[in-house]
Amino acid sequence: MVQVKESLSKQYNQLFEIVPPAAIRAVDIKLSAVPDIIKLTLGEPDFAVPDVVKEAVKKAVDDNDSHYAPSQGTLALRQAISDYVHERLSGPVYDPESEISVTIGASEAIYDSLSALFNRGETILVPTPTFCFYQAEALRLGLKVVEINTAPSYLFTAEMFEKAIQEHPEAKGLVLNFPGNPTGVTYDEEELKELATAIKKTDVLVISDEIYAELTYGQTHKSITNYIPEQTILIGGLSKSHAMTGYRVGFIAGPKALMKMVGLAHSGVVTTAPGPMMAGALAALTVARDAPKEMRDIYQKRRDIVLAGLQEAGFTAPTPKGAFYIFAKIPDFLPQDDEAFVYELGEKAKVGTIPGSVFGTGGEGHIRISYATSTEKLEEAMKRVIAYAKAAKEATELSTAE
Amino acid sequence: MVQVKESLSKQYNQLFEIVPPAAIRAVDIKLSAVPDIIKLTLGEPDFAVPDVVKEAVKKAVDDNDSHYAPSQGTLALRQAISDYVHERLSGPVYDPESEISVTIGASEAIYDSLSALFNRGETILVPTPTFCFYQAEALRLGLKVVEINTAPSYLFTAEMFEKAIQEHPEAKGLVLNFPGNPTGVTYDEEELKELATAIKKTDVLVISDEIYAELTYGQTHKSITNYIPEQTILIGGLSKSHAMTGYRVGFIAGPKALMKMVGLAHSGVVTTAPGPMMAGALAALTVARDAPKEMRDIYQKRRDIVLAGLQEAGFTAPTPKGAFYIFAKIPDFLPQDDEAFVYELGEKAKVGTIPGSVFGTGGEGHIRISYATSTEKLEEAMKRVIAYAKAAKEATELSTAE
Incomplete structure (x- = not known):
């Protein structure tokens, strides 16, 4: 460990101060601490290179x-x-x-x-x-x-x-x-x-x-x-x-x-x-030019699994026509602050996602789910989200009824 | 080939205009056109990775x-x-x-x-x-x-x-x-x-x-x-x-x-x-931490070959204590414009070097010779430089005597 000369501790490009640090990575690291979590956080294929x-x-x-x-x-x-x-x-x-x-x-x-x-x-x-x-x-x-x-x-x-x-x-x-x-x-x-x-x-x-x-x-x-x-x-x-x-x-x-x-x-x-x-x-x-096709078919099946699961849990999302993300609106009966919600979902449902607001204006109240992970994990994750949402909804109805 | 929209052809960072393009690469590419040239231009080890x-x-x-x-x-x-x-x-x-x-x-x-x-x-x-x-x-x-x-x-x-x-x-x-x-x-x-x-x-x-x-x-x-x-x-x-x-x-x-x-x-x-x-x-x-030692000993021998050759040809240079370059002053009886000289040396002696002025103030009238090439090639290159310098010196003396 090296101590910086005090007079130099602010000798850096001031434009770097106005940019928040990479939020996706930060959320991912924080959620990684939750035991047994299934992380649908990063946009990274789980496949091996051809x-x-x-x-x-x-x-x-x-x-x-x-x-x-x-x-x-x-x-x-x-x-x-x-x-x-x-x-x-x-x-x-x-x-x-x-x-x-x-x-x-x-x-x-x-x-x-x-x-x-x-x-x-x-x-x-x-x-x-x-x-x-x-x-x-x-x-x-x-x-x-x-x-x-x-x-x-x-x-x-x-x-x-x-x-x-x-x-x-x-x-x-x-x-x-x-x-x-x-x-x-x-x-x-x-x-x-x-x-x-x-x-x-x-x-x-x-x-x-x-x-x-x-x-x-x-x-x-x-x-x-x-x-x-x-x-x-x-x-x-x-x-x-x-x-x-x-x-x-x-x-x-x-x-x-x-x-x-x-x-x-x-x-x-x-x-x-x-x-x-x-x-x-x-x-x-060249020789592996067609490799993406196979992966794409698998991603499409995963997309449908996640989309169905989220809908059952009460989320709404446009059907993605590409990439490997779903951008879903948090249902009304769940916390609407997307950053707080992501940590709640992580803690309670043990499913990691990214808060929509890190993607700029229009992302508030949403979460991003990456389906670039194994089908098995995605199925389990959806079960957890559905169970969590169901319990939360019942709790809300109960408290409204009281 | 794609045509740029005319109005956009200058849509770039104006700071990029004040910097000359990478001179070392440019000289290297130009000299590569000389048949049978031995290039001592780039600072790149000729060894294989351990x-x-x-x-x-x-x-x-x-x-x-x-x-x-x-x-x-x-x-x-x-x-x-x-x-x-x-x-x-x-x-x-x-x-x-x-x-x-x-x-x-x-x-x-x-x-x-x-x-x-x-x-x-x-x-x-x-x-x-x-x-x-x-x-x-x-x-x-x-x-x-x-x-x-x-x-x-x-x-x-x-x-x-x-x-x-x-x-x-x-x-x-x-x-x-x-x-x-x-x-x-x-x-x-x-x-x-x-x-x-x-x-x-x-x-x-x-x-x-x-x-x-x-x-x-x-x-x-x-x-x-x-x-x-x-x-x-x-x-x-x-x-x-x-x-x-x-x-x-x-x-x-x-x-x-x-x-x-x-x-x-x-x-x-x-x-x-x-x-x-x-x-x-x-x-x-870790395991290959000592690999540089062997290469260093070879570089040192090459340095001595090139230094001796250059001195015999009339160049002066401080004995390098590191890296794999020699920075040599062009002798008085040879053209003093280092850029012109490098192309003359390339054409006439078939040895490629880099003009000193591309390295900033203090480099004028010098050439850089990289000895990160095979000992055999370096020996041949020095023979060529010596022969070229000898002929040039004789021509100068002859013309002075006239």
Whole structure:
């Protein structure tokens, strides 16, 4: 343990003070202390990485792939990403040489885009509830964040965009995330086209985080880069589609003029991604390209189990069309303060969830349930939530009757 | 290929415009076009990663180490880093829970430290010639960089520090790098103690990049954190010591009050480092802790070969006490513009080097030679340089005689 020099204890970036620490992790750590709890807290696949991906990593290690890769990633992987975006996400054909960067997960992709493409003081629109990372990073970089409440549909529509632009004509950027965390909501083709058409009339730059693209139920994901590639930075990665969270491989694609700056940010921050992890990602996007399908079918079954359980317990939630979260309204007969409720549910039902308000305006009175855990655990968790809600309801009725 | 919307082509962080692109990589790419060239350009070990490290990575992959690690790195690795810094670098005992973060190479460690601990407009002292990354990242973050020319000794002394503080009393930070890139210069115990004593009298925060610590010749590396841990952020990593550049594992250690902010920067930028790469790093710092010794002995022999060759060719250079670079003054009878000279040497002698001026004030008229390549190649390269210099000298004498 080292003591800081007292005069230096506040020598840090003051912008870091205005951002609350990562709330999801904090809740998760706190709930982990409850004995026998089933945690439906984190957005992390419980599956193992596909075997061919693992073999590719091990082969790279054996082949002494331990030297610096090109700073934007190996060309083979960038080519595979280009093919993948075009063939699977309906995106344009990005030039692997100048329009794609491989990053340390989607996290770095988001950070690099915000740091390279926006100036301090510029305004960015963030439809909420959404993954709190966007707001946190934007604020740390000194940007102005305007949250736009999308409740109760959770779909950020063309109409909402037009209204936001009228109210904030100074807006330079917009963050999209679909399928969305924490709501699981995504666009159908018509809705997406309408939104893109509205954006096209403006000079707003879109940061489109489509990391959950492969986890779309009952329809095929289409990227917004299909419509407005000239003003979009696409964020993606392997963490969700191939259960590769811990391998930390994401990517950014966009027009060359902007990617030049994004690439500078990337090489400045991390130099390059680890070679063996990139070798694994290459296998994922080529030989294991269909691996997500199998996982998706399992996620969809889990989604239905959780949705049915929550409804039986009295919660209401839109049926998620993607990702692996359900964003549920706490029923009236239960505590409405979502943060207090999450700890009560943790203590009494032994089920861990995330309070909706950490996802921004529109999230209050809700909880996020991640169904990226085993079917068995989800079934048990739902039993517990139903029993807890039933007991709570009876207690309420009893006290009302008295 | 995607066309950017014209109105958005300049929608980027204007601070990125003032920083020249990574010069070392650019020179390396340009020289790569010369047929049959021997490149002594990049600072990258030619050795393979120790086998036990490779086995540890593969085991982690087999064991499905593919989920999110704790954001600051696995606790086992942080503990190993704590032990390593204390036992091998003479540093204090850092608390693995709150005073150490595992990063994507030393690059991210430097970036996180600068972004978390300094405010826009603050001044940072950078002794030069040095690794150009520090200035580039500081400028992109909006800091003011004051270069301090350390030529001809290249050792940033207590006296130089005191003079710099008199001239720039507003300075908030200082970057140290020892053993140094590109000069190979490092401190003996007395010199380091004197510098630390001078710094201690001020509130200057030191970012001490000691990534080359294990590559110190004829003496044992001692960290400045041995003297002033209360005002130092220590940067280190496995890239140079264990030839693990492509695995991208670095670390930051410092007092808890500051590391809290550095940790926020880290988790915001990359979430966490890849699990299998951290498993490899753990093996490197435990079972393979002595691997650097063998490499160091080889580097030292190579250093002597290159130094002798350069001297025979007419170059002068201080004998490097660490790292794997020689920073040599171009002899008078050769072109003195170091950038032009590097391309001439590349074309005519077929030996690739880096112009000294990319390392900042004091580097003009010099070249950096990296001896992190095979002994055989180094011997051949020196033959070429000697032959080239001899011919050039004869031509000069001839023309003077005319």
